[in-house]
Amino acid sequence: MEYKLSPSILSADFCNLEEGIRQTEENGAVYLHFDVMDGVFVPSISFGMPVLASIKPAVKQVIDTHLMITEPIRYVEAFAEAGADILTVHYEACKDIRATLDKIKACGMKTGLAISPETPVEVLKEFLGEVDMFLVMTVHPGFGGQKLISETLDKVRTLRTMLNERGLETDIQVDGGIYAFNVKEALDAGANVIVAGSAVFKGNAGENTRELMEILKNY
Numbered sequence: 641m642e643y644k645l646s647p648s649i650l651s652a653d654f655c656n657l658e659e660g661i662r663q664t665e666e667n668g669a670v671y672l673h674f675d676v677m678d679g680v681f682v683p684s685i686s687f688g689m690p691v692l693a694s695i696k697p698a699v700k701q702v703i704d705t706h707l708m709i710t711e712p713i714r715y716v717e718a719f720a721e722a723g724a725d726i727l728t729v730h731y732e733a734c735k736d737i738r739a740t741l742d743k744i745k746a747c748g749m750k751t752g753l754a755i756s757p758e759t760p761v762e763v764l765k766e767f768l769g770e771v772d773m774f775l776v777m778t779v780h781p782g783f784g785g786q787k788l789i790s791e792t793l794d795k796v797r798t799l800r801t802m803l804n805e806r807g808l809e810t811d812i813q814v815d816g817g818i819y820a821f822n823v824k825e826a827l828d829a830g831a832n833v834i835v836a837g838s839a840v841f842k843g844n845a846g847e848n849t850r851e852l853m854e855i856l857k858n859y
């Protein structure tokens with residue numbers, strides 16, 4: 641399994657965004673997590689396509705886009721044009737999940753399917769083998785800086801078992817409340833793509849990235 645760090649710029653200093661991102665890239669983060677919130681699916685509003693379009697040409701990282709928006713199918717093309725490489729949509733936010741995933745593929749992006757903490761992992765069963773990455777939210781989507789809900793890691797364990805039983809090596813991403821002190825719990829549960837916002841961007845992004853990457857490399 642390949643272990644990857646996906647720093648979430650939600651917690652970055654937007655006046656010094658380029659420098660912050662650069663520090664994560666130089667220290668081994670091959671993904672960059674881009675959280676889009678619409679104030680409807682989640683209470684808060686973050687940023688969207690124009691910001692992504694500015695970041696895209698400045699980095700080599702895989703743009704790992706997490707859409708926390710209602711009916712994301714409406715924006716699939718726009719995010720492809722802006723530079724998203726992976727487009728993750730929420731199970732709870734789509735009327736027609738298959739149509740949404742098909743559109744993401746047709747636009748040349750990798751597919752991601754996310755579940756919030758209250759959604760049982762069994763709903764993902766019918767999509768095994770059909771998506772490139774599952775995202776098991778480890779906090780309620782909407783804000784950075786929350787505490788990891790440990791029960792969500794049971795869902796990661798179940799999902800990894802379901803994938804293993806089918807011989808699938810699909811990525812499992814975890815997002816929310818992950819720090820150097822608890823990342824190993826997520827890895828032990830079966831996650832291999834680690835999102836970290838506060839843990840990377842609060843303080844020195846370069847040093848924080850290095851510390852997390854060290855754990856992932858030695859795992």
Ligand code: DX5
Pocket residue numbers: 648649650651673675706779780781782783784785786815816817818835836837838839
């Ligand atoms: C929360 C977002 C996360 C957020 C994580 O809804 O999806 O990506 O940035 O932030 P931390 O790592 O601070 O919990």
Ligand code: ZN
Pocket residue numbers: 648673674675706815835
């Ligand atoms: Zn996210």
